[in-house]
Amino acid sequence: MAVLSVRNLTKSYGGRPPALRDVTLEVPEGVTGLLGPNGAGKSTLLQCVLGLLRGFRGGVEVLGVDARKSPRDARRLVGFMPEADAWIPSMTGVRAVAYLGRLGGLPKNEALRRAHDVLHHVGLGEAVYRDVVEYSTGMRQRFKLAQALVHDPALILLDEPTSGLDPAGRDEMLGLITDLAEHHGKHVVWSSHVLPEVQRSADQVVVLHQGQYRGTFRMEDLAPRPGLFLLELEGASEAFAAEAQRRGLALTARGGDESERRRAFTAQIAPERACEAAGLLLASAAASGVRVRRVEAIVEDLESVFHRLLEAKVLGAKAPEAKGARS
Numbered sequence: 001m002a003v004l005s006v007r008n009l010t011k012s013y014g015g016r017p018p019a020l021r022d023v024t025l026e027v028p029e030g031v032t033g034l035l036g037p038n039g040a041g042k043s044t045l046l047q048c049v050l051g052l053l054r055g056f057r058g059g060v061e062v063l064g065v066d067a068r069k070s071p072r073d074a075r076r077l078v079g080f081m082p083e084a085d086a087w088i089p090s091m092t093g094v095r096a097v098a099y100l101g102r103l104g105g106l107p108k109n110e111a112l113r114r115a116h117d118v119l120h121h122v123g124l125g126e127a128v129y130r131d132v133v134e135y136s137t138g139m140r141q142r143f144k145l146a147q148a149l150v151h152d153p154a155l156i157l158l159d160e161p162t163s164g165l166d167p168a169g170r171d172e173m174l175g176l177i178t179d180l181a182e183h184h185g186k187h188v189v190w191s192s193h194v195l196p197e198v199q200r201s202a203d204q205v206v207v208l209h210q211g212q213y214r215g216t217f218r219m220e221d222l223a224p225r226p227g228l229f230l231l232e233l234e235g236a237s238e239a240f241a242a243e244a245q246r247r248g249l250a251l252t253a254r255g256g257d258e259s260e261r262r263r264a265f266t267a268q269i270a271p272e273r274a275c276e277a278a279g280l281l282l283a284s285a286a287a288s289g290v291r292v293r294r295v296e297a298i299v300e301d302l303e304s305v306f307h308r309l310l311e312a313k314v315l316g317a318k319a320p321e322a323k324g325a326r327s
Contacts, residue, residue, distance in 0.1 A: 002026035003155050003187040004049065009058035011044055014095040020056070021211045031181045033198035034191040035306060036208035037154050043083065044210065046157050050080055061099055063154055077255040078104060079148030085140055093119055094128040104151030104273040111150070118146040122176060145176065156180060158203040162197060175316040176202050199302040207309045215309040226271035228298045230264070231281065235290030237263045243284035248273065263292065264307045
């Protein structure tokens with residue numbers, strides 16, 4: 001089931017080029033990273049889904065609810081954590097979160113109880129009665145997450161949730177995001193440009209670039225790239241390279257320690273011969289008198305997938321050579 005679907009979504013600001021251009025995509029269950037360079041249209045997409053922007057074309061469904069025909073019903077299913085600070089001055093944390101709960105349809109006492117619960121959950125239990133203006137940057141990020149959770153929505157939209165946090169704060173926020181999905185059954189769409197963080201916590205990513213949809217990729221499909229290996233040698237690498245080339249292997253230098261005559265290379269062979277690679281590398285080493293210190297398959301990371309999706313030339317076609325990627 002898609003937790004979020006958009007069809008032919010187009011949004012322009014005045015006479016400028018469209019921020020979103022005919023975007024059609026589906027977001028599956030779980031934790032989804034919404035990726036793209038600055039200006040890709042990520043925040044615009046989230047705001048169109050929430051109905052915070054008007055004047056766009058196309059359709060939006062949230063958990064099967066048509067967000068254009070029934071915007072209030074759709075918003076009850078969604079919690080939103082904006083990138084910018086959002087609070088009412090001179091309100092304590094618990095009062096501000098409870099107020100958001102009331103706006104989400106909760107009775108007064110239930111809203112107050114939920115406000116206490118979610119503030120404790122995000123780690124602000126000892127600051128519930130402090131004025132939000134006194135909160136640090138990290139506390140404000142947690143406070144915004146509490147606001148998004150107070151009415152117990154099924155879908156959480158997070159816009160740059162780790163922005164401004166130190167490394168420890170980032171780890172704690174990532175832990176909260178993972179916990180929401182694994183232990184509380186929430187679906188999360190997380191806008192970010194910090195790829196290593198998304199790779200740690202997301203089940204899949206959706207990529208936007210220049211207002212267009214470029215593809216979807218599942219984290220479980222990050223796998224060794226057939227025929228591509230990382231190789232570390234000790235000895236005369238020129239002779240080894242000649243031997244390896246004679247056996248059908250191509251080497252690309254990656255650097256090394258000249259003082260110890262250690263060199264690192266990327267070794268590539270035709271994918272259909274990948275199972276032969278280790279034997280051919282060892283045979284090349286034996287013939288050239290070098291010592292192989294390390295051989296390991298190169299595993300594709302999210303950054304390489306991301307850049308290949310950005311470089312895809314034909315939208316609507318399968319992304320180039322990315323297992324599990326859909327454009």
